[in-house]
Amino acid sequence: MLNFDFYNPTRILFGQGQIASLSTLVPTGARVMMLYGGGSIRQNGVYDEVMAALAGHSVTEFGGIEPNPSYETLMRAIEQVKSEKIDFLLAVGGGSVIDGTKFVAAGALLDEDPWSIFDKRSANIVDALPFGTVLTLPATGSEMNSGGVVTRKSTQEKRSFMSRKVFPQFSILDPAKTFTLPVRQVGNGVVDAFAHIMEQYLTYPVNAKVQDRFAEGLLLTLVEEGPKALSDPEDYDVRANVMWCATLALNGLIGVGVPQDWATHMVGHELTALYNLDHAQTLAIILPNMLRARREEKRTKLLQYAERVWGLTGGDEDTRIEAAIARTERFFAQMGVGTRLADYGLGADCVEPVIKALESHRMTKLGEHRDVTIEVSRRVLEMSL
């Protein structure tokens, strides 16, 4: 096991009816800004429940945070925070709203252009506004971690940041609030969580038995519950299991003391930035072929994955590995997420722009061994046409 430093102070209030606890979670007397996305929370009752819980608090709103939240939009939120002297943020939505809120929380206290956070690798985040979240879409894990991703539309850049100053103080997870999610978002969420786990699990063995078994437990649960979430959208326990899986997939726990990969995410980010694919779509496209292309370096863990997650014990090693990757692809497809670039109307001419973007962002040595060169990324993209 590798040395590690684990810290996660986010309080999780999980279950039906928990939104009501906002009345005591949000400090009395705070000047609150509620941040949200496209307005689905007005249809599914979340907006009304939040507002009812916050009766007696001073609340202003900032809606319209888009999927892959943009720097341009978030800078408007930061302006509003400053002009209205907001001192508590409440993100109500999915990973994009929460990521965006983290950027606002840190950016509002900076004396320089908040884009500097990316160039300075978050070192200039010395403080942030306190904030909580109400999660409506299980997927990214942002509700219980300290990272975020922001896209600058003007330059088609998608960049990430991480700082212990931007953990949510609390997050409210009510699985019943996910019943009405569109099929596409449910599928994306499950694929996103699955890929997060794989990036931390499927590298090389360091004899970290607990981390491996926790990762496998989450993967098995997603494989069992993901399809049920689509076929029986109002099964509370299914939605609860998916929601808790997605949070634990990226709250730091399964990633401590083990090597991590993240090459799939880095290539995927460029696909989103250039062609506007959903984040999970890019992961479903790239992950299987990233595993195929690096089968030798990942052989031991691929065999463990094949056996423990897919129950594959027959046939020779390469057969088992290919079967496990094929099962992964089939699972993504079962969740309604296409696994080829062609599924999204993209052809061979998309490869070079992605490669150029990776180069310009210095993403030329990715993965747990830093051996995912530009050539490897190109091969993965070509395998994924």
Add this chain to the structure above:
Amino acid sequence: MLNFDFYNPTRILFGQGQIASLSTLVPTGARVMMLYGGGSIRQNGVYDEVMAALAGHSVTEFGGIEPNPSYETLMRAIEQVKSEKIDFLLAVGGGSVIDGTKFVAAGALLDEDPWSIFDKRSANIVDALPFGTVLTLPATGSEMNSGGVVTRKSTQEKRSFMSRKVFPQFSILDPAKTFTLPVRQVGNGVVDAFAHIMEQYLTYPVNAKVQDRFAEGLLLTLVEEGPKALSDPEDYDVRANVMWCATLALNGLIGVGVPQDWATHMVGHELTALYNLDHAQTLAIILPNMLRARREEKRTKLLQYAERVWGLTGGDEDTRIEAAIARTERFFAQMGVGTRLADYGLGADCVEPVIKALESHRMTKLGEHRDVTIEVSRRVLEMSL
């Protein structure tokens, strides 16, 4: 899944060499009291490493905290904290030292007799001194939770408390520092962690798939690594896996959203208070027969435990259940911890005093269904002679 509220802000620094980080973890200018036990830390180098890291800090010492830390001893520590105006505590040792430090942290700020904490169910803990820990014995999980157990020698009472004010700020876990532990403490530690997991896992199903799989992952790891920790005491990875298991066994994570039992612990506490058995010894005696006595109520989870932890799938249900319990007993014995009262020189005459103690502490409706009456506890004790 049941609703839950999870919060755990303790920072974990895990691995070789982490003790050196005390120099920055402990606030500069703090008046530090280092609390420890019987002096083993002077032999295994931990004392010297801690003192070297704290060079430049003002450090006073309080040694002699005993296994099952006593109110009498801890009250002397509280006096010293007050007279020396200590404002930061550092626990260096195992669960007893850490539990004791939590009691000191809370008790030092009370205006009343700290024993009131137990009678008031911790409600009078409104603040506590900040503290960190250096863990030398993986077992109780106290290094990453907010509970503690204290024994009052004069009245032979062993009582527990819990408050979000007494989470350690940080805990340092260096597996290499456990190489020199006596066999008895290694065995006790593994049994203790195993029993903690079982109290949260082996109840009745609520379709909490992640919690079940995490619990099973920890149990499987203890079964694999526990015996190796005895046979090959300097295998770093084995000690690391055991140490991380013991922490995760009782940091709150596997217990969220599921029913919990704890009847074994309550009966065990009385055995320790009356006959001075090690905590883990009492668990090894009581747990197997507590499962046998409640086989019907726990049938579904016992079958899941038999299959997923012990790989038992053949034979009828009752055969599989008894086999799983027998394997559990054999595992405790393999760890060097006797599973009968007779192993510790106790006979039938110990039963009534334990029953009386349970009655006087109102431990008459224990377990996840509150159906472990005095009669059930008596039967379990009689089965364990």
